[in-house]
Amino acid sequence: MQHVVTRPQPPFRSADGRLEIHQIPSWLDNLIWLAVCTETGAGVVIDGPEAKPVLDYCEAQGIELTGVLNTHTHPDHIGVNKQLIKLGRADGLSITGAARVADRVPGLTRGVDEGDTVQIGAVTGQVWLTEGHLNGHLSFLFDDLIFCGDTLIAGGCGFLFDGPAAKLHHSLQRIVGLDPATRICGAHEYTQDNLRFAWFVEPGSPALKARVDRVWALRAEGGCAVPSTVGEERDTNPFVRGHVPALQAGLQARVPGVDLRDPVAIFAATRALKDTKQHREAVSDADLGVAP
Ligand SMILES: [Zn+2]
Structure with missing residues (x-):
């Protein structure tokens, strides 16, 4: 393999x-x-x-x-x-x-x-x-x-x-x-799929775009994007950004009715949305501004 x-x-x-x-x-x-x-x-x-x-x-x-x-x-x-x-x-x-x-x-x-x-x-x-x-x-x-x-x-x-x-x-x-x-x-190299999902719920984030560019360049060479840092995760990982208005807006566009007053509900809705795998079709490499 x-x-x-x-x-x-x-x-x-x-x-x-x-x-x-x-x-x-x-x-x-x-x-x-x-x-x-x-x-x-x-x-x-x-x-x-x-x-x-x-x-x-x-x-x-x-x-x-x-x-x-x-x-x-x-x-x-x-x-x-x-x-x-x-x-x-x-x-x-x-x-x-x-x-x-x-x-x-x-x-x-x-x-x-x-x-x-x-x-x-x-x-x-x-x-x-x-x-x-x-x-x-x-x-x-x-x-x-x-x-x-x-x-x-x-x-x-x-x-x-x-x-x-x-x-x-x-x-x-x-x-x-x-x-x-x-x-x-x-314990896994899943970074590109994870960042594609991040874009699905927080499109246009400059910090996310910068990380996408770094990670795609690294992965194109067969490199590994792990470890990342706490700082990078705070800035771009949708699963720790439930308090951020841009993330909340993006999530609500995909999951109408999510209770934005409840951090656990936001997290649970984000996790459930990723489990649908919709982002794999919805967010193209062109959307991310990267070469396929
Ligand atoms: Zn496990």
């Missing part, structure tokens, strides 16, 4: 330099994150559909895999656990997931919850409970980086599987409440 990203992000560091982050494309559009402590060399993989590309990458780069952090229990996030176990490579690994869904995290060695901390070598991160996509969904914060699984996916958000909308709305608002420079490491 040819991944949508053919030129992954080169390794980059957290602002404090204590973690080096590697991006490993997997399946069609999953992004596996491998975070390495620059002091100890310990490497921890955050989610993934499969283990082989991670093991191959670690071997090629001389990285010692010491653990797994799971944001949630969908197969394309815990597949890496299952395969590590099957290959006999899970022994001695620290496998961390949500305590509240402990029975669904293969090989779990440590259950965590909101307010706990996690380690990558000598580096300590914070655990947030960010539900809405799935019950027990966690995000992990390290310095200026947040690994948020399928909660905020560049330019958009995850599906409401367990829901309800109020939980995902809250989780997203919490993420975009971080410093604007915070980099958001979501």
Whole structure:
């Protein structure tokens, strides 16, 4: 299967330099994150559909895999656990997931919850409970980086599987409440479809147009538009812009009758509208002012 990203992000560091982050494309559009402590060399993989590309990458780069952090229990996030176990490579690994869904995290060695901390070598991160996509969904914060699984996916958000909308709305608002420079490491490259939808509900936004131009240029070269920043998401992601008059007007044009006094209703209507996929036909590349 040819991944949508053919030129992954080169390794980059957290602002404090204590973690080096590697991006490993997997399946069609999953992004596996491998975070390495620059002091100890310990490497921890955050989610993934499969283990082989991670093991191959670690071997090629001389990285010692010491653990797994799971944001949630969908197969394309815990597949890496299952395969590590099957290959006999899970022994001695620290496998961390949500305590509240402990029975669904293969090989779990440590259950965590909101307010706990996690380690990558000598580096300590914070655990947030960010539900809405799935019950027990966690995000992990390290310095200026947040690994948020399928909660905020560049330019958009995850599906409401367990829901309800109020939980995902809250989780997203919490993420975009971080410093604007915070980099958001979501688990999929869906940015172009997400921004096409953003244009459907907020056409003509200059910040959105600028992001579209950047992202289309990058993706045309096979590059990856993830991570994005909190600042970019605040300016252009329709799922965190329910308070913005232009977004409200655009949404009401598509979904008459939505209660604009209720932030959760706005979020829920936005999510439901995207689920119809109308934007894929309604917003052309010409509308976006980009080459197809
Ligand atoms: Zn998921």
